[in-house]
Amino acid sequence: xxxxxxxxxxxxxxxxxxxxxxxxxxxxxxxxxxxxxxxxxxxxxxxxxxxxxxxxxxxxxxxxxxxxxxxxxxxxxxxxxxxxxxxxxxxxxxxxxxxxxxxxxxxxxxxxxxxxxxxxxxxxxxxxxxxxxxxxxxxxxxxxxxxxxxxxxxxxxxxxxxxxxxxxxxxxxxxxxxxxxxxxxxxxxxxxxxxxxxxxxxxxxxxxxxxxxxxxxxxxxxxxxxxxxxxxxxxxxxxxxxxxxxxxxxxxxxxxxxxxxxxxxxxxxxxxxxxxxxxxxxxxxxxxxxxxxxxxxxxxxxxxxxxxxxxx
Amino acid sequence: xxxxxxxxxxxxxxxxxxxxxxxxxxxxxxxxxxxxxxxxxxxxxxxxxxxxxxxxxxxxxxxxxxxxxxxxxxxxxxxxxxxxxxxxxxxxxxxxxxxxxxxxxxxxxxxxxxxxxxxxxxxxxxxxxxxxxxxxxxxxxxxxxxxxxxxxxxxxxxxxxxxxxxxxxxxxxxxxxxxxxxxxxxxxxxxxxxxxxxxxxxxxxxxxxxxxxxxxxxxxxxxxxxxxxxxxxxxxxxxxxxxxxxxxxxxxxxxxxxxxxxxxxxxxxxxxxxxxxxxxxxxxxxxxxxxxxxxxxxxxxxxxxxxxxxxxxxxxxxxxxxxxxxxxxxxxxxxx
Amino acid sequence: xxxxxxxxxxxxxxxxxxxxxxxxxxxxxxxxxxxxxxxxxxxxxxxxxxxxxxxxxxxxxxxxxxxxxxxxxxxxxxxxxxxxxxxxxxxxxxxxxxxxxxxxxxxxxxxxxxxxxxxxxxxxxxxxxxxxxxxxxxxxxxxxxxxxxxxxxxxxxxxxxxxxxxxxxxxxxxxxxxxxxxxxxxxxxxxxxxxxxxxxxxxxxxxxxxxxxxxxxxxxxxxxxxxxxxxxxxxxxxxxxxxxxxxxxxxxxxxxxxxxxxxxxxxxxxxxxxxxxxxxxxxxxxxxxxxxxxxxxxxxxxxxxxxxxxxxxxxxxxxxxxxxxxxxxxxxxxx
Numbered sequence: 001x002x003x004x005x006x007x008x009x010x011x012x013x014x015x016x017x018x019x020x021x022x023x024x025x026x027x028x029x030x031x032x033x034x035x036x037x038x039x040x041x042x043x044x045x046x047x048x049x050x051x052x053x054x055x056x057x058x059x060x061x062x063x064x065x066x067x068x069x070x071x072x073x074x075x076x077x078x079x080x081x082x083x084x085x086x087x088x089x090x091x092x093x094x095x096x097x098x099x100x101x102x103x104x105x106x107x108x109x110x111x112x113x114x115x116x117x118x119x120x121x122x123x124x125x126x127x128x129x130x131x132x133x134x135x136x137x138x139x140x141x142x143x144x145x146x147x148x149x150x151x152x153x154x155x156x157x158x159x160x161x162x163x164x165x166x167x168x169x170x171x172x173x174x175x176x177x178x179x180x181x182x183x184x185x186x187x188x189x190x191x192x193x194x195x196x197x198x199x200x201x202x203x204x205x206x207x208x209x210x211x212x213x214x215x216x217x218x219x220x221x222x223x224x225x226x227x228x229x230x231x232x233x234x235x236x237x238x239x240x241x242x243x244x245x246x247x248x249x250x251x252x253x254x255x256x257x258x259x260x261x262x263x264x265x266x267x268x269x270x271x272x273x274x275x276x277x278x279x280x281x282x283x284x285x286x287x288x289x290x291x292x293x294x295x296x297x298x299x300x301x302x303x304x305x306x307x308x309x310x311x312x
Numbered sequence: 313x314x315x316x317x318x319x320x321x322x323x324x325x326x327x328x329x330x331x332x333x334x335x336x337x338x339x340x341x342x343x344x345x346x347x348x349x350x351x352x353x354x355x356x357x358x359x360x361x362x363x364x365x366x367x368x369x370x371x372x373x374x375x376x377x378x379x380x381x382x383x384x385x386x387x388x389x390x391x392x393x394x395x396x397x398x399x400x401x402x403x404x405x406x407x408x409x410x411x412x413x414x415x416x417x418x419x420x421x422x423x424x425x426x427x428x429x430x431x432x433x434x435x436x437x438x439x440x441x442x443x444x445x446x447x448x449x450x451x452x453x454x455x456x457x458x459x460x461x462x463x464x465x466x467x468x469x470x471x472x473x474x475x476x477x478x479x480x481x482x483x484x485x486x487x488x489x490x491x492x493x494x495x496x497x498x499x500x501x502x503x504x505x506x507x508x509x510x511x512x513x514x515x516x517x518x519x520x521x522x523x524x525x526x527x528x529x530x531x532x533x534x535x536x537x538x539x540x541x542x543x544x545x546x547x548x549x550x551x552x553x554x555x556x557x558x559x560x561x562x563x564x565x566x567x568x569x570x571x572x573x574x575x576x577x578x579x580x581x582x583x584x585x586x587x588x589x590x591x592x593x594x595x596x597x598x599x600x601x602x603x604x605x606x607x608x609x610x611x612x613x614x615x616x617x618x619x620x621x622x623x624x625x626x627x628x629x630x631x632x633x634x635x636x637x638x639x640x641x642x643x644x645x646x647x648x
Numbered sequence: 649x650x651x652x653x654x655x656x657x658x659x660x661x662x663x664x665x666x667x668x669x670x671x672x673x674x675x676x677x678x679x680x681x682x683x684x685x686x687x688x689x690x691x692x693x694x695x696x697x698x699x700x701x702x703x704x705x706x707x708x709x710x711x712x713x714x715x716x717x718x719x720x721x722x723x724x725x726x727x728x729x730x731x732x733x734x735x736x737x738x739x740x741x742x743x744x745x746x747x748x749x750x751x752x753x754x755x756x757x758x759x760x761x762x763x764x765x766x767x768x769x770x771x772x773x774x775x776x777x778x779x780x781x782x783x784x785x786x787x788x789x790x791x792x793x794x795x796x797x798x799x800x801x802x803x804x805x806x807x808x809x810x811x812x813x814x815x816x817x818x819x820x821x822x823x824x825x826x827x828x829x830x831x832x833x834x835x836x837x838x839x840x841x842x843x844x845x846x847x848x849x850x851x852x853x854x855x856x857x858x859x860x861x862x863x864x865x866x867x868x869x870x871x872x873x874x875x876x877x878x879x880x881x882x883x884x885x886x887x888x889x890x891x892x893x894x895x896x897x898x899x900x901x902x903x904x905x906x907x908x909x910x911x912x913x914x915x916x917x918x919x920x921x922x923x924x925x926x927x928x929x930x931x932x933x934x935x936x937x938x939x940x941x942x943x944x945x946x947x948x949x950x951x952x953x954x955x956x957x958x959x960x961x962x963x964x965x966x967x968x969x970x971x972x973x974x975x976x977x978x979x980x981x982x983x
Contacts, residue, residue, distance in 0.1 A: 019448070128332040133587020133602070133624050136617065137340075139609045144343040220457055224591055227459055228606060243460050247595070251478070255467045262460030269455035277451070289680070545724065551766040554721055555831060556753030557783055565768055642770070 009292075010282075016294040017281070023274025030268045034080035041074035045237045054254055064256035066245055072257060075237035076264045082238045083265070086149060087218030090156025091211060097157070098164025099207055103195055105165070106172030123169075126162040134159055138221060139230045152231050156218045163214070164207060171203035205283035212276035216269035223265055239265040319633065326629050330622075334386070337621045338379050346612030347371075352395040382618075391622070392615030396607065401619040405601055409623055410495020411482060412593065412600035415520055416585040418498075422525030423532055424578060430529070431536025432567060435544060436559075446533060453530040459591040462523040466595070469519060477515050479596045484512045520596045524589060528581060535577045539570040572639055579635040583628030587620075666694035666734075667871045668718070668756075668839050673731035675713055675722050675895075687713045687726060688895045689947075692966060695839070695871045700862065702886030702903070703875045704918065710895040711875045712761075715843040718873070719758060720748055735839065754784040757832040759845040759861070763824040767816035773827045774800075774812030777834055784835045799830040803860060822853040829857070833864055840865060841873045846881070858885055879922045883907055888972070891915050894947045897966060901973040911969050911980035913954045946978070954979060 014021040033040065043061075049069035057064040063072035101122065109119035138155040145151040175181065176199065184194050223240025225231030232238040234245065239261040246257025281287045349365040350357065366372050370381060385392065391401040434443035462479075469476040482497055483489060489497070490504035498517070501510035543549060543566035552562045590602035601620050608616035663669055675688040688710050695701045705711050716722050718733050720740045733740040735756055740748065760766050768776060774796050781792035793812075800808035803826040816824060825845060832840055842861055846854040862885055865872045874886055882889045883903065890900040891912065899912040910916050946952070949959040958978050966976045 124329075124332070128329065128336055131329070131333050131625050131628065132337070132621065133590075133605075134584070135590050136587055136602070136605050136609065136621065139606060140337075140340050140344065140617065143609050143612070144340060144345075146345075216455060220455075223457055224459065227457075227591065228594065228610070230610065240457070243457070243463065247463065250463045250467050251471060253467075253471045255464075255471070258460065258463050259467075262457060262463070265460070266452075266456045270452060273451045273455055547762075547766045548768045550721065550724075551760060552768070553749075554716070554719055554752060554758055554760075555780060556749045556751065557779065558749060561779075561783070565771070569768070569770055 012295045012298075013278075013282070013291050016291060016298055017278070019274055020278035020281075023271045023278060026267060026271025027275055030080045030084060030271065033077045034084055037074075037078045037081060041071075041077055043071035043074040045075045045078040046070065046235045048235075054249065054257075056254070057256055063260040064254075066242070066257040067249060070235070072242070072260050075242060076239070076261050078237040079239045079242065079261065079264065080268065082149070082232055082236060083219045083222055083240075083268075084215075086152050086222045086232075087156065087215045090153045090218045091160065091214040093153065093157035094160035094214070095164050095207065095211055098161040099168040099200075099204075101161075102165040102168025103172050103200060103203070106169035107176055107191070107195060107199065109169070109173070110176075122165075126165050129158075130162045135221075135224060138225060139228070142225060142230045147230060147233065149232065152222055152225060155225070156221055159221070160214055160217070163210065167206055167210060168203060171206065172199055175199050175202050206280075209276050209280040209283060212272050212279060216272035216276070219265060219269050219272075318637075322633055322636075330625060330629070331383075333625050334383070334618070334622060335379065337618050338382060339375070341609075341614040341617055342375060342378070344609070344612050344614065348395055348612065348614070351612060386622075391619040394608065394613055394616045396611055396613050396616075401615045404604060404616065405619050405623055407492075407495075408599060408601040408604050410492075411497075411598055412586060412589060412602055414496045414498065415517070415524070415593070415598060415600065416582070416589050418517060418521045419524035419528065419589070420578070420582055420585065422521055423529040423581070426526065426529040427532025428536050428567075428574070431533040432540050432563065434533075434537050435540035436563065438541060443537075446537065450530040450534055453527050456527055457591075458523055458527050459595050461527060462520065462592050462595040465519050465523055476519050477512070479519065481597050481599060482513060482516050483509065484516075487512045516596075520592050520598065523592050524585065528585065528588075531577050531581060532574065535574050536570070539573050540566060543567075543570045568642075571642060575635055575638060579631045582631050583624070586624045586627055663694035665696065667697045667736065668873070669694040669732075669734040670714075670718060671732045671734070673714070673717060673733065674729040675710075675717050675726050676729045677726045686895055687722075688717065691731070691892075691895070691897055693890050693897060693900065695873060697838075697871055698869055699888065700865065700872045700874055700886045702882035702889040703873060703892055704877065704879055704882050704889060705892035706877060708894075709892045711877075711892060712843055713895075714892065715758060715841045715873070715875055718841060719752055719756060750784070753780055753831075753837075754835045755837050756839045757835070757837040757841070759825075759829050759832045759840065759842040761844040761847055763828040764816050764819070764821070767824065767827070769816055772813050772815055773819065773824075774814075777827065777830050780831055780834050795834060796830070799834045800827075802833075802864065803827075803830050804856070805830075822849055822857065825849060825853075825857055826860070829861065829864070833868065833870075836868050837870055839871050839873070841875065843875045844877065847877065854881075861885075879918050891918070896947055896976065898948065898977070899973075899975045900966075901970075901975075905970065905973050909973075909983040911973065911975040911982075912948075912977050913952050913981065914948050916981060946976075954981075 014024070037045075047070065049065070049071075051069065052061070052065050053067055053069040055061050055065040061071050061073065063076060065071055066075075105119045105122050108115045109123075110116065138159055141155040141158060142151050145154060172195075181194060181198055184198055219239075222231055222238070223243065226238050226240030227244045229241075229244070232241055234241055242261035243258045243265075246254070246259075246261075249255075249257050281291060347362070347366075349362045349369065349371060353361055353365060370378060373381075382392070389402060391405070393399065394401050394404055397404055430442075430446045430449070434440075434446040437443060466476070466479050470478060477484060487509050490500045490506050490509055493500050493503055497513035498510065501507075501513055540563075544562070546566075548569070549562055549566050552565065553559075587602055587605075589600065590606055592598070593600040593603040594606070601623065605617045605620035608614065608620070670691055670693050673688050673691040674686065676684045677687050679685050691714060693701065693703075703711060703714070713722055713726060717726075717728055718740070720728075720733070720743070722728055728741055731741070735751070738747075738751075740751070740756075743751070767773070771779075774793065777796035777799055778789070778792040781787045781795045782789065785792075785795075787795060797808055797812060800811060805811050805823055805826050811819070811823065811827075816827075819827065829845070840861075845861070846857050849857065858881060861872070861874075874882070876882055886903050888900065888902050889906045891898045891906075891914065893914055899906065899910070899915050901909075901911075906915065907919065910919055945961050945963040946955075946959040949955040952959065956979060962978070964976050964978045966974050968974045969980055
């Protein structure tokens with residue numbers, strides 16, 4: 001289609017499916033807020049003003065203040081720095097390791113012999129890994145490795161790796177049996193070149209769709225870990241720990257310390273889910289056709305409207 | 313007889329898997345820093361006392377023999393002791409696991425009701441507003457943190473409207489728990505004829521069940537939607553419509569044929585929720601097994617965690633086996 | 649071979665008094681590239697009460713599309729773009745959902761090909777047949793089951809009590825076909841469409857099934873549209889025959905007239921292909937070609953051995969050659 005054509009297709013599809021546009025917008029907003037928080041935030045995110053604690057939302061503090069007097073709005077827009085970084089790093093790590101392993105396992109798992117046995121063992125190990133209660137496993141990892149941002153990233157990576165492993169493996173197994181791969185093998189092309197040139201590019205589409213959704217899950221897991229005190233430590237602004245610090249206040253009727261961080265979190269994850277749905281729609285040929293048809297209809301309608309306006 | 317043989321075959325596969333899970337958990341949890349002897353005796357303990365307790369607990373032996381010892385105890389039904397509660401882990405879990413199970417079971421029922429109905433409705437009219445709303449609901453439900461949603465519900469229905477009881481456990485403080493028969497408060501209170509306790513148990517279940525049920529209805533809904541769409545477009549459904557069979561019967565038959573993958577998702581969800589309800593348990597002070605395990609990890613108390621992982625894995629496996637048996641009942645093609 | 653029965657039509661309108669009347673039916677299918685393909689183009693036919701009309705055509709001519717469109721359910725993703733289907737005075741294409749549902753399976757039913765692919769795999773055959781009686785005739789479970797059993801006996805399924813409780817995948821092709829016939833006939837419909845109901849069956853089973861259909865139609869006094877690719881079947885079982893080619897009716901005639909005095913070149917070709925006369929077969933076989941034909945005014949002109957320049961520029965209308973014998977051709981063959 002050409003790079004230019006692809007961008008045009010993308011732009012027009014956003015017009016036809018407004019929900020995709022909303023998704024990309026929300027993700028962009030989160031990224032921008034994280035990047036430019038120091039310029040936008042009215043207060044410092046870690047400065048506690050003990051005289052202004054638990055103020056309800058108002059003109060001075062748009063989201064109110066929490067129990068030690070920190071401005072919730074400032075903290076809420078600083079939080080993407082931590083949450084997004086951890087989630088993206090963790091997801092990318094799990095995707096790289098998982099897809100590499102999955103491609104290898106999918107490629108070599110045919111027949112008998114030591115290679116196939118090794119592939120089988122990897123899959124059984126992944127089974128065992130996935131049989132764990134996810135959250136308990138993540139907390140245990142953090143406990144073992146020590147509580148820090150790096151370990152949270154590792155926990156997210158570990159927990160999500162089996163997904164990419166399985167996804168890539170089933171994709172590669174499907175493509176491996178195709179004619180053009182057989183032809184390359186018969187022609188004596190080296191295995192790793194086949195994988196790189198022929199198999200991976202064709203297998204990668206569902207992985208890309210999964211990436212965005214996974215970042216959303218990563219944010220949720222980071223927040224959950226911080227909520228129980230096993231993730232990012234106070235006073236670093238992070239959505240989950242902010243919700244935790246406002247936990248007791250909810251029962252006494254102060255809803256704002258927990259509500260706003262959670263809302264920001266939910267909206268951001270929602271944006272990532274929509275982006276993932278859009279990637280899925282772009283990579284599935286059937287749905288791409290639906291999109292193309294919808295774009296034609298829209299173009300036809302606007303052309304018709306122009307004719308009407310011109311008085312024809 | 314066929315059933316018994318099938319079960320034995322499954323067990324043969326399952327036992328090595330269980331062993332693998334226990335091994336990995338054991339190694340992982342033993343790596344958590346923190347000396348249990350020190351934690352149990354407190355900061356005033358003398359080094360001799362600590363050394364003595366370590367020898368007594370077998371902590372100075374190599375890991376492999378500790379593991380073998382552990383498995384040996386497992387086979388006798390001894391899951392170790394929690395240094396926090398100072399009770400056998402098995403007893404602790406037997407007390408807490410039913411609480412989690414009750415919460416998760418009712419939540420799953422709600423999730424199934426919501427997921428099946430909305431998924432079917434959106435499959436019937438794939439371009440209508442119901443389908444679009446259902447899509448958005450699925451995405452939104454997956455984006456909400458369950459612990460946050462629980463707080464929102466608590467604020468709305470307890471702090472503001474005063475309809476729901478305080479989020480402090482499974483019963484009102486003033487109510488006495490009935491004798492434990494099943495561990496399910498809803499059942500035990502009815503069996504004991506204690507209607508006030510029953511009402512209290514139900515009232516305390518409402519908010520956590522709403523939280524878990526509404527949030528986890530998403531996967532069931534999506535699977536129902538996609539499978540029902542395929543079924544309703546299939547030849548058999550079109551033929552029934554061609555024969556003048558009313559729509560509700562066509563839908564009912566399509567649903568019956570669509571059940572296998574939906575049941576698979578439900579079974580996976582059931583196993584997942586046992587561990588996945590942790591955060592809601594914490595918010596509502598539920599006293600469940602997941603909460604128990606999390607406290608174990610945070611306090612380097614590893615036997616509760618091991619015990620919980622074991623319970624949860626065994627539960628999942630039992631659910632999968634039951635589901636496979638249900639498949640055989642549902643689809644006549646499998647038995648012939 | 650039984651003598652063909654042709655009801656005496658009214659002087660000016662051959663179709664008056666028809667039980668089923670299709671007028672100008674257009675069905676359109678969207679193509680992958682965004683355009684539309686005309687699957688049925690202005691199809692006209694009628695069936696008198698008690699008569700068996702045969703519809704012959706090659707694969708892809710639109711036979712199944714026509715059959716299902718008559719019931720108001722064109723195969724997906726087709727769409728009815730115009731025309732009327734009058735059944736007992738009502739236009740099926742304009743009926744409300746509820747009325748349409750009550751008609752289908754009850755007054756107007758269809759025998760489908762590939763029954764094992766269309767029956768519900770998780771219901772027993774008996775349950776599916778009885779369901780028709782319960783839904784359309786309001787019978788209770790026991791009465792419906794009894795009637796289903798009677799129907800199974802009527803279609804000569806051996807050991808019907810046991811077969812009642814069988815699932816579709818346990819039946820052979822011939823038995824599944826009989827089950828589908830039972831479903832179509834249990835409510836005593838006034839009109840039955842048999843869509844290629846015997847292709848894929850052994851020849852002997854085919855003869856049994858068709859004979860059964862004809863007998864049951866006579867017993868129930870229903871009219872029938874017998875759709876088939878096999879000209880021989882049309883010759884044996886039908887009173888009148890229509891020829892369908894690429895969504896258009898090329899010729900309609902009483903059976904004897906069609907077989908003894910075929911007027912359309914395509915009909916001649918069809919008959920020649922089945923003929924025992926080797927010269928005839930050789931003579932007409934050269935006209936078959938599989939190359940893509942450019943669109944011409946007369947749809948058949950691309951393959952027609954008798955095509956004239958006019959055929960490529962002007963679409964021939966369906967014109968009456970003799971009483972009851974209509975043909976869509978500028979230069980019909982005269983005998």
